[in-house]
Amino acid sequence: MEDTQQTVRVRLCQTFGDRVRERVALAALTTFRTGGPADWMLETSDPNDLVAAVRATRALGLPLTVMGGGSNVLVGDGGVRGLVLRMRHGAVSLVGSSGVRADGGVTLNGLVRWTIRRGLAGLERWAGTPGTVGGAVHGNAHFDSRVLGDMVTSVGLVDRTGTVSCVPRAEMGFGYDASRVQHTGELVLWAEFRVAPGEVGALRAGARRSLAFRKRTQPLDRASAGCVFQNPRPEDGPLPEDVPRSAGALIDRVGMKGRRVGGAVVSAVHGNFIVNEGGATASDVRGLIELCRAAVSQRFGITLREELIYVGEF
Numbered sequence: 351m352e353d354t355q356q357t358v359r360v361r362l363c364q365t366f367g368d369r370v371r372e373r374v375a376l377a378a379l380t381t382f383r384t385g386g387p388a389d390w391m392l393e394t395s396d397p398n399d400l401v402a403a404v405r406a407t408r409a410l411g412l413p414l415t416v417m418g419g420g421s422n423v424l425v426g427d428g429g430v431r432g433l434v435l436r437m438r439h440g441a442v443s444l445v446g447s448s449g450v451r452a453d454g455g456v457t458l459n460g461l462v463r464w465t466i467r468r469g470l471a472g473l474e475r476w477a478g479t480p481g482t483v484g485g486a487v488h489g490n491a492h493f494d495s496r497v498l499g500d501m502v503t504s505v506g507l508v509d510r511t512g513t514v515s516c517v518p519r520a521e522m523g524f525g526y527d528a529s530r531v532q533h534t535g536e537l538v539l540w541a542e543f544r545v546a547p548g549e550v551g552a553l554r555a556g557a558r559r560s561l562a563f564r565k566r567t568q569p570l571d572r573a574s575a576g577c578v579f580q581n582p583r584p585e586d587g588p589l590p591e592d593v594p595r596s597a598g599a600l601i602d603r604v605g606m607k608g609r610r611v612g613g614a615v616v617s618a619v620h621g622n623f624i625v626n627e628g629g630a631t632a633s634d635v636r637g638l639i640e641l642c643r644a645a646v647s648q649r650f651g652i653t654l655r656e657e658l659i660y661v662g663e664f
């Protein structure tokens with residue numbers, strides 16, 4: 351066991367030097383502020399490190415987990431085995447006159463600001479979405495009935511064998527909360543987005559509208575991972591006419607707002623947000639998720655599915 355650990359240490363240090371750290375607490379690196387440590391952790395802005403990490407961990411038989419802003423994950427209390435690669439920052443550049451390319455670790459907010467400053471329209475409604483380009487492509491980040499995938503033209507991916515490819519939008523399998531990388535395990539190196547000329551003042555106003563809507567409807571002063579559940583689809587079953595097809599509305603209707611398990615509470619502001627009121631464990635959050643799911647299922651016959659992603663050991 352100690353031998354294996356030493357081999358892993360040596361090999362990871364050969365590849366990444368002293369940038370690799372051992373047993374790193376993850377709670378502070380997620381917006382939920384819960385969960386245990388990563389066995390190994392590398393923070394990088396360089397997409398090439400992602401390719402190197404895939405190859406090194408594959409050679410070692412070590413699990414590899416990629417994180418961006420940690421804003422859509424619940425990390426288990428037992429932590430994450432293997433290497434956690436945290437993508438932070440990166441480059442943004444113009445591609446011709448109507449495209450922008452951003453590395454996977456660029457924050458979505460940073461990208462929105464970058465485009466607005468240059469009078470490039472198309473991404474401003476995603477202002478205020480926490481997390482990175484990589485995480486947003488993975489989950490096809492949505493806002494105001496629009497999905498980010500509609501703005502994507504191509505994505506640079508690395509598969510789990512270390513092979514890099516450039517994939518056009520039509521092959522990305524974008525859907526509601528869905529993209530092909532959720533099934534293939536491919537990792538996002540960069541993404542290119544379609545933009546159009548716009549007036550800076552109008553773009554700023556558009557971004558401010560998104561931010562104001564969030565402020566009004568979301569508990570932004572509390573630790574959370576955004577919406578816990580996906581909204582139910584028509585094929586999930588019928589709902590009474592006066593009940594909106596919204597997970598938050600269903601949770602509200604079954605009286606779960608304010609319900610608590612340990613330090614985790616269903617937000618009084620938005621029924622689809624669970625907030626960490628302080629000291630919540632991942633198992634508190636998970637317990638509360640199951641209570642919400644059971645209550646909605648019992649009353650409406652609809653089984654809610656998580657939008658949130660579970661990472662590591664619970």
Ligand SMILES: Cc1cc2nc3c(=O)[nH]c(=O)nc-3n(C[C@H](O)[C@H](O)[C@H](O)COP(=O)(O)OP(=O)(O)OC[C@H]3O[C@@H](n4cnc5c(N)ncnc54)[C@H](O)[C@@H]3O)c2cc1C
Nearest residue numbers: 418419420421422454481482484485486488491492538576
């Ligand atoms: C207050 C709040 C509001 C939110 N509002 C919205 C909203 O309006 N719309 C919305 O869609 N979401 C929203 N979210 C959820 C979250 O911000 C998005 O899902 C975001 O895109 C996640 O990005 P991330 O970098 O934080 O991903 P992480 O949470 O770090 O990871 C999420 C998943 O993406 C994978 N991933 C991360 N980077 C990569 C990569 N480079 N390649 C491949 N896979 C990768 C991870 O492995 C994980 O499976 C909100 C969250 C919060 C806390």
